[in-house]
Amino acid sequence: MTEQSRRLVLAQRPSGMVDDTIVRVETVDVPEPGPGEAVVRVSHLSIDPTIRTWMDDAPGYLPPIEIDAVIRSGGLGTVVASQNDHFPVGATIFGMVGWQDHAVLDDTPGAGQVVPDGMDPTAVLSVFGVTGMTAYFGLLDIGQPKEGDTVVVSGAAGATGSVVGQIAKIKGAANVVGIAGGPEKCAWLVDELGFDAAIDYKAGPVGPQLRKLCPDGIDIYFDNVGGEILDACLANLALNARIVCCGAISAYNDRGDAPGLKNYFSLITRRARMEGFLILDFQDRFAEAQGDLFGWVLDGKIKHAVHVVDGLEHAPDALNLLFTGGNTGKVIVAL
Amino acid sequence: MTEQSRRLVLAQRPSGMVDDTIVRVETVDVPEPGPGEAVVRVSHLSIDPTIRTWMDDAPGYLPPIEIDAVIRSGGLGTVVASQNDHFPVGATIFGMVGWQDHAVLDDTPGAGQVVPDGMDPTAVLSVFGVTGMTAYFGLLDIGQPKEGDTVVVSGAAGATGSVVGQIAKIKGAANVVGIAGGPEKCAWLVDELGFDAAIDYKAGPVGPQLRKLCPDGIDIYFDNVGGEILDACLANLALNARIVCCGAISAYNDRGDAPGLKNYFSLITRRARMEGFLILDFQDRFAEAQGDLFGWVLDGKIKHAVHVVDGLEHAPDALNLLFTGGNTGKVIVAL
Numbered sequence: 020m021t022e023q024s025r026r027l028v029l030a031q032r033p034s035g036m037v038d039d040t041i042v043r044v045e046t047v048d049v050p051e052p053g054p055g056e057a058v059v060r061v062s063h064l065s066i067d068p069t070i071r072t073w074m075d076d077a078p079g080y081l082p083p084i085e086i087d088a089v090i091r092s093g094g095l096g097t098v099v100a101s102q103n104d105h106f107p108v109g110a111t112i113f114g115m116v117g118w119q120d121h122a123v124l125d126d127t128p129g130a131g132q133v134v135p136d137g138m139d140p141t142a143v144l145s146v147f148g149v150t151g152m153t154a155y156f157g158l159l160d161i162g163q164p165k166e167g168d169t170v171v172v173s174g175a176a177g178a179t180g181s182v183v184g185q186i187a188k189i190k191g192a193a194n195v196v197g198i199a200g201g202p203e204k205c206a207w208l209v210d211e212l213g214f215d216a217a218i219d220y221k222a223g224p225v226g227p228q229l230r231k232l233c234p235d236g237i238d239i240y241f242d243n244v245g246g247e248i249l250d251a252c253l254a255n256l257a258l259n260a261r262i263v264c265c266g267a268i269s270a271y272n273d274r275g276d277a278p279g280l281k282n283y284f285s286l287i288t289r290r291a292r293m294e295g296f297l298i299l300d301f302q303d304r305f306a307e308a309q310g311d312l313f314g315w316v317l318d319g320k321i322k323h324a325v326h327v328v329d330g331l332e333h334a335p336d337a338l339n340l341l342f343t344g345g346n347t348g349k350v351i352v353a354l
Numbered sequence: 355m356t357e358q359s360r361r362l363v364l365a366q367r368p369s370g371m372v373d374d375t376i377v378r379v380e381t382v383d384v385p386e387p388g389p390g391e392a393v394v395r396v397s398h399l400s401i402d403p404t405i406r407t408w409m410d411d412a413p414g415y416l417p418p419i420e421i422d423a424v425i426r427s428g429g430l431g432t433v434v435a436s437q438n439d440h441f442p443v444g445a446t447i448f449g450m451v452g453w454q455d456h457a458v459l460d461d462t463p464g465a466g467q468v469v470p471d472g473m474d475p476t477a478v479l480s481v482f483g484v485t486g487m488t489a490y491f492g493l494l495d496i497g498q499p500k501e502g503d504t505v506v507v508s509g510a511a512g513a514t515g516s517v518v519g520q521i522a523k524i525k526g527a528a529n530v531v532g533i534a535g536g537p538e539k540c541a542w543l544v545d546e547l548g549f550d551a552a553i554d555y556k557a558g559p560v561g562p563q564l565r566k567l568c569p570d571g572i573d574i575y576f577d578n579v580g581g582e583i584l585d586a587c588l589a590n591l592a593l594n595a596r597i598v599c600c601g602a603i604s605a606y607n608d609r610g611d612a613p614g615l616k617n618y619f620s621l622i623t624r625r626a627r628m629e630g631f632l633i634l635d636f637q638d639r640f641a642e643a644q645g646d647l648f649g650w651v652l653d654g655k656i657k658h659a660v661h662v663v664d665g666l667e668h669a670p671d672a673l674n675l676l677f678t679g680g681n682t683g684k685v686i687v688a689l
Contacts, residue, residue, distance in 0.1 A: 080623050245619065264621045279614020284580065286599045286630035288415050293628045295621035 022049045025331055026089050026119035033074055036342065037335045041074070042090065042118075044332065055126035057106035059096035061116045065144045066328075066337045066350040067093070068243075068268050080297050090118040090334070093149060095140050106131060113143060118334045120354065129302075141325040145178050145349035146316060147309055149298055151323075153265060154182035155308040156301045159190070161263045161294050162239040166191035169233050171252060173197075174243030174268060175217065176204035177341070178323075178349035182312075183241045184214050185321045192239075196232050198225060198248060200344040207347060212322055226251040236260065236289070244269045246278060253282035256289040264295035268342060324348025357384045360666055361454035364419050368409055371677065372670045376409070377425065377453075379667065390461035392441035394431035396451045400479045401663075401672045401685040402428070403578075403603050415632050425453040425669070428484060430475050441466060448478060453669045455689065464637075480513050480684035481651060481658040482644055484633055488600060489517035490643040491636045494525070496598045496629050497574040501526035504568050506587060508532075509578030509603060510552065511539035512676070513658075513684035517647075518576045519549050520656045527574075531567050533560060533583060535679040542682060547657060561586040571595065571624075579604045581613060588617035591624040599630035603677060659683025 023046050030043040052058045073084045073091050084091050094116040098106050103126055106112060114131030116122035124131045134143055145151065157179075158164060170187040174180040175197025187195045197208040197217045205217035218228045225248055229237070236257030242249050245267025252262070286293060301308075315321040326346040328337040331354050340346045358381050365378040387393045408419045408426050419426050429451040433441050438461055441447060449466030451457035459466045469478055480486065492514075493499060505522040509515040510532025522530045532543040532552045540552035553563045560583050564572070571592030577584050580602025587597070621628060636643075650656040661681040663672040666689050675681045 078623065249618075250614075264618070266622070267619050279585075279616045280618055281614045283584075283599070283615055283618075283628075284602050286628060287601070287632065288413065288630070290631055290635060291629070293618075293621060294626070295623070296625055297622065300625060 023047070024049045024120040026117070027331065027334060028087050028089055029074060029084050031086065032076055032083075033071075036339050037071070037074070039335075042335050049121050050123050052100050052102045052123065054102050057098050057101040057103045057112075057124045057131075059106075059112050059114070059116060059122045059124060059131070060099045061094050061096040061120060061122055061331075061354050062111075063095040063140050063144055063354065064116070064118060064331075064334060064337075064352040065093040065095075065148065065150075066334070066341065066352060067149065068266050068341050070338055071342070080299065091115060092118050092334075093144070094122075095134065095143060096122060106133065110134075111136075111138075111140070113148070118331065120331060141327070141349070141351055142316070142323065144351055145325060146182060146312055146321060146323040150178040150349055151182055151312050152301065152305055152308050153298045154179045154186060155312060156298060156304070157263045157265050157296055158183050158186050158239070158241060160301070161296050162241060162261050164190045164192060164239055167193045168238035169194040169196070169235060169257065170239045170241065171196045171198065171229065171233065171237045172241045172243070173220075173248050173252075174266070175199045175208055175214070176344075176347045177243060179265060180241065180243050181208070181212055181348060182321060182323065184208065185212055185315075187239070188213055189315060189320055194233065196229075198244075204344075204347055207324075220248060224251070226254060229255045239263065241265060242267070250278075250280050250282050253280065253285050256285055256291050258289055258291075260289055260291040262291065262293040264293060326350045328352050330354070358382070359384045359455040361424050361452070362666065362669060363422050363424055364409060366421065367411055367418075368406075371674050372406070372409070374670075377670050384456050385458050387435050387437045387458065389437050392433050392436040392438045392447075392459045392466075394441075394447050394449070394451060394457045394459060394466070395434045396429050396431040396455055396457055396666075396689050397446075398430040398475050398479060398689065399451070399453060399666075399669060399672075399687040400428040400430075400483065400485075401669070401676065401687060402484065403601050403676050405673055406677070415634065426450060427453050427669075428479070429457075430469065430478060431457060441468065445469075446471075446473075446475070448483070453666065455666060476660040476662070476684070476686055477651070477658065479686055480660060481517060481647055481656060485513040485684055486517055486647050486658075487636060487640055487643050488633045489514045489521060490647060491633060491639070492598045492600050492631060493518050493521050493574070493576060495636070496631050497576060497596050499525045499527060499574055502528045503573035504529040504531070504570060504592065505574045505576065506531045506533065506564065506568065506572045507576045507578070508555075508583050508587075509601070510534045510543055510549070511679075511682045512578060514600060515576065515578050516543070516547060516683060517656060517658065519543065520547055520650075522574070523548055524650060524655055529568065531564075533579075539679075539682055542659075555583060559586070561589060564590045574598065576600060577602070585613075585615050585617050588615065588620050591620050591626050593624055593626075595624055595626040597626065597628040599628060661685045663687050665689070 111134040176199040208214040246269035446469040447466040511534040543549040581604035
């Protein structure tokens with residue numbers, strides 16, 4: 020009997036959270052590699068908010084996931100069969116493996132990267148992976164921090180936000196304020212990660228807290244959530260402030276109904292800049308960032324947390340955690 | 355009998371348009387200059403949207419106009435009495451004269467500038483004045499136009515917008531689209547000023563027109579209006595687009611109720627930048643801009659229009675024109 024492999028495909032486009040009606044489990048034969056291809060047994064999936072945006076039939080930086088196609092996702096796996104010398108059997112590979120037990124990597128450049136032996140797989144998917152790259156280039160290239168800055172980060176207990184705040188401290192920010200949901204996450208930011216303060220957005224309106232904790236205004240706001248929190252930050256900018264637009268988690272599940280931004284006028288009065296970026300554009304500089312991050316992790320200056328969910332079949336629940344705020348740190352599915 | 359002078363003071367803060375209940379006419383003696391001061395007989399007022407923002411009790415780049423204080427405004431006048439060698443009797447002065455027949459200039463730096471003889475006063479207040487400076491530095495420094503760009507300007511028949519579009523053409527933009535209200539203004543932009551196309555926002559939704567006229571997306575959007583038109587432009591950005599936030603006329607009279615921005619997420623997907631500026635920050639570079647603008651006007655590459663309203667008492671109506679779209683070009687009150 021041929022070995023079987025499960026895969027999760029997009030059954031229909033979601034209008035809100037992802038449930039059983041959106042994702043369908045299929046069972047197929049384990050694929051055989053064609054010329055130039057390698058077959059990977061997936062071990063870990065990287066669960067990122069952007070996956071939710073790919074499920075919409077909306078223009079984005081990558082095409083939408085097609086109906087009946089495997090859910091697109093980064094992840095790690097081990098090569099189990101290969102007709103590609105770059106991906107030898109037994110190697111650990113990072114690539115866009117998708118939500119499935121087995122993935123086929125072809126020979127297009129960038130289809131997968133071999134992970135050096137001895138690396139912690141959760142670190143490869145978080146602080147040394149796309150998450151860490153996003154924090155690094157978003158804060159440093161787009162935010163351009165200066166010594167003494169006040170830096171505010173939303174989604175601060177998430178995979179990217181938690182690293183942003185720590186890099187800001189390394190770069191000399193005088194005041195790093197994280198915005199997160201719930202007292203445990205807020206305590207973790209301050210007690211474990213060295214944030215100067217944290218705001219629990221579930222405990223009350225963010226605006227008054229921002230005014231109290233950032234009396235001279237916000238120099239850099241690293242935005243992972245959009246919506247009302249972005250609007251509150253817009254109302255509390257310092258002169259020449261920079262807003263790094265990284266994500267808008269609050270709007271991914273209800274783009275139509277999310278309240279619009281009201282306070283964009285302060286971009287003028289505060290001579291401020293609001294700029295988006297995609298980490299794909301920085302791919303040729305990943306080694307630079309990974310070198311810095313590796314050193315900081317070794318020095319104990321950057322800590323990272325992972326939230327592991329077991330089982331391919333729970334990938335949709337893992338994705339939903341990002342929007343309910345159920346995670347602290349990077350969400351990973353272990354297969 | 356002492357000569358009398360009228361002045362318009364802020365009676366109460368407006369919630370919408372400015373009418374007789376907001377502005378009060380007072381009659382006072384013509385002032386005498388103290389040591390270091392000069393008294394100017396005001397001849398022309400520069401009517402700018404920002405005056406409306408100063409009437410609100412809201413944080414801005416200048417403090418709000420105080421209740422019972424003269425309405426703050428730039429303008430031109432002739433020195434009629436002086437104890438300041440920089441401002442001799444008979445000189446024409448540009449400064450923050452306010453809505454009044456006579457203004458007192460003190461000896462603080464920048465209180466007033468002497469205008470060279472022979473300059474057309476309407477050009478001093480428009481293309482060579484703050485209006486032209488705003489168009490010049492906003493487009494060139496914040497927008498950073500490149501050869502072949504698609505440039506969209508709102509408030510395009512206004513004093514700043516009309517100059518922005520013409521500078522964009524001078525700098526090699528392939529496609530300059532103006533957004534204005536009404537067929538006459540749109541015809542003026544294309545037939546007289548050399549815009550490639552114009553969209554009449556009063557004739558229907560702007561979004562479909564933008565998609566048709568900017569098939570490759572918008573590289574630079576120079577925003578004078580904010581609100582729904584800004585949102586429509588956000589939805590039609592090219593990669594690495596720049597939005598120059600100059601003004602938000604649509605929101606000045608109803609900040610609370612204006613619809614919020616929904617499409618800011620495209621700042622991420624299009625790797626775009628949205629940046630505000632204030633022309634005050636460029637004061638030390640005005641000579642550079644005035645030199646360029648002077649040359650372009652002489653060469654016939656930049657045309658400017660003025661909309662003159664007669665009589666100090668009509669200054670509030672002149673201000674309202676900016677929000678009803680009743681003007682083409684720079685609004686000036688002649689006293």
